[in-house]
Amino acid sequence: MESSESVTLYGWFRSSCSWRVRIALAWKGIKYENIPVSLQKGQQHSQEFLAKNPLGQVPALCIDGFVLTQSVAILEYLEETRPNNPLLPKEPKSRAQVRRIVETIVSGIQPHQNLPGLDIPPGTPDEWKLAWSKEWAQMHIKKGFAALEQMLKESPGKYCVGDQVSLADVCLLPQVYNAKMLHVDLTPYPNIVRNNEELIKLEAFKSSHPRSQPDWVDEGHGINQEV
Amino acid sequence: MESSESVTLYGWFRSSCSWRVRIALAWKGIKYENIPVSLQKGQQHSQEFLAKNPLGQVPALCIDGFVLTQSVAILEYLEETRPNNPLLPKEPKSRAQVRRIVETIVSGIQPHQNLPGLDIPPGTPDEWKLAWSKEWAQMHIKKGFAALEQMLKESPGKYCVGDQVSLADVCLLPQVYNAKMLHVDLTPYPNIVRNNEELIKLEAFKSSHPRSQPDWVDEGHGINQEV
Structure with a gap:
């Protein structure tokens, strides 16, 4: 189910949850655009970001035509749709x-x-x-x-x-x-x-x-x- | 990978995490012994329980010969090993x-x-x-x-x-x-x-x-x- 569409990550450099997603994307060799949303400046509540993700949460990953939120849900999705370089064992x-x-x-x-x-x-x-x-x-x-x-x-x-x-x-x-x-x-x-x-x-x-x-x-x- | 061995749940009636596991076990028709561990009385720190689960956490599910902890990890395990009456969609x-x-x-x-x-x-x-x-x-x-x-x-x-x-x-x-x-x-x-x-x-x-x-x-x- 590898998609040729572009992938965009909305995250913040110091957010642990954003970092988790960055690691998985890098580990699996998925290229993406990284758009910073500063939690310190409250940018997650901006009209511009809320238009992308009404929940006002980072990380938000735009992939395969929709927006995913919640870091573990994103990690499991990446694992299921991009099983190369697996991040879960088989057993x-x-x-x-x-x-x-x-x-x-x-x-x-x-x-x-x-x-x-x-x-x-x-x-x-x-x-x-x-x-x-x-x-x-x-x-x-x-x-x-x-x-x-x-x-x-x-x-x-x-x-x-x-x-x-x-x-x-x-x-x-x-x-x-x-x-x-x-x-x-x-x-x-x-x-x-x-x-x-x-x-x-x-x-x-x-x-x-x-x-x-x-x-x-x-x-x-x-x-x-x-x- | 259905096992004929007995299944034991250590949990507490009011613990949300224990309740989640009880629902999944019931939904999948998995019979189990329910052993109460009162968080109100601090029984999770008792020697008897720590011998079962050194982490002192409920829920703890004894299944397939080992002890599982953390409710979502348990739910995902049950889904992977007992896929009947699925609790995750396919897509x-x-x-x-x-x-x-x-x-x-x-x-x-x-x-x-x-x-x-x-x-x-x-x-x-x-x-x-x-x-x-x-x-x-x-x-x-x-x-x-x-x-x-x-x-x-x-x-x-x-x-x-x-x-x-x-x-x-x-x-x-x-x-x-x-x-x-x-x-x-x-x-x-x-x-x-x-x-x-x-x-x-x-x-x-x-x-x-x-x-x-x-x-x-x-x-x-x-x-x-x-x-």
């Missing part, structure tokens, strides 16, 4: 091991850590500002990483699940980047650190890095530029 | 529409609403108690339901995506129950309400309801018992 148990790592990151960690660094909307009650705090994000990252560390031990190998790069890895690298940006000590998570080091050697993971994007801005988080 | 675009609804609920809403009603752990700083508040959960439910309402309009039919019951519906019913328990006004979401009304007519959705579980306790949330 159901291994696929479940990949997907539980994906879900731990995507549902267990990411929802609690995507606000720090963004402006707090005017009118937010004081007691809700916690959700924009580093400490809140750090707590959820540590809890999630402890679970991930256990999962990685159960599927040993060069990458998250054995020796094949998978959707678990696609989600892990951006998550580790966020953890570093939020100054989480990674010492208790040797398997996560080791997998991450393998992943950043891969071209698809490097080229999709926030720093390599056209809308990259050094936000001064103090992350090692070589992360 | 990739429709599958993506199902999965984006799943992801909106599982990553966008549920992580922010699963604490109200549970005891706040001793030692929790005052400013973190926000996450256990009804108001925090309500805000995320409303935001998520507004997005879902838009998505449902794009895939009209008797259920979430057209006229076939799917994983989107499996996730929707428990989410609507949570919204009612948290006293969210559903008037602005007519498509969600209509789909929910269709779903509660189905035996697999009814039999997996929290009220039908052996560990059901009336927690006095004031929900209509016929929800």
Whole structure:
């Protein structure tokens, strides 16, 4: 079902969800136009973007004549329609091991850590500002990483699940980047650190890095530029 | 790959994630033993349960000789290994529409609403108690339901995506129950309400309801018992 039509990704350089999609597109060799939508500037609510995606969410992928949203739904779609350079193993148990790592990151960690660094909307009650705090994000990252560390031990190998790069890895690298940006000590998570080091050697993971994007801005988080 | 071995679900009657798995098992006619693990009593941290699942998470499904965790990973596994009574459509675009609804609920809403009603752990700083508040959960439910309402309009039919019951519906019913328990006004979401009304007519959705579980306790949330 490979399509010859153009592919357009609406995303933001620092959005983990956008980064996941960039990695998968690069891994599968799918050429695409990258249109930045700054969440910091609130561009996802602009009339121009809402005309493309009424949900006002990034990433939004225009592909095969329609607009896809939600990063994991996009990743699964790419896997089903572009099965070259697979990002899911063949065996159901291994696929479940990949997907539980994906879900731990995507549902267990990411929802609690995507606000720090963004402006707090005017009118937010004081007691809700916690959700924009580093400490809140750090707590959820540590809890999630402890679970991930256990999962990685159960599927040993060069990458998250054995020796094949998978959707678990696609989600892990951006998550580790966020953890570093939020100054989480990674010492208790040797398997996560080791997998991450393998992943950043891969071209698809490097080229999709926030720093390599056209809308990259050094936000001064103090992350090692070589992360 | 249907297995003749026994299937055991460790779950909690009110956990949305456990309920999702119960619906899928019932829908596919998979018989299982249901072992309650009370999140209210902290039984997920007991030595007995940790011996089964070192992650201390419910739901945990013992099937085909191993333990699966994370509800969506479990649902996808069941779909891949027990394709009868399918919960994903055949066409990739429709599958993506199902999965984006799943992801909106599982990553966008549920992580922010699963604490109200549970005891706040001793030692929790005052400013973190926000996450256990009804108001925090309500805000995320409303935001998520507004997005879902838009998505449902794009895939009209008797259920979430057209006229076939799917994983989107499996996730929707428990989410609507949570919204009612948290006293969210559903008037602005007519498509969600209509789909929910269709779903509660189905035996697999009814039999997996929290009220039908052996560990059901009336927690006095004031929900209509016929929800």
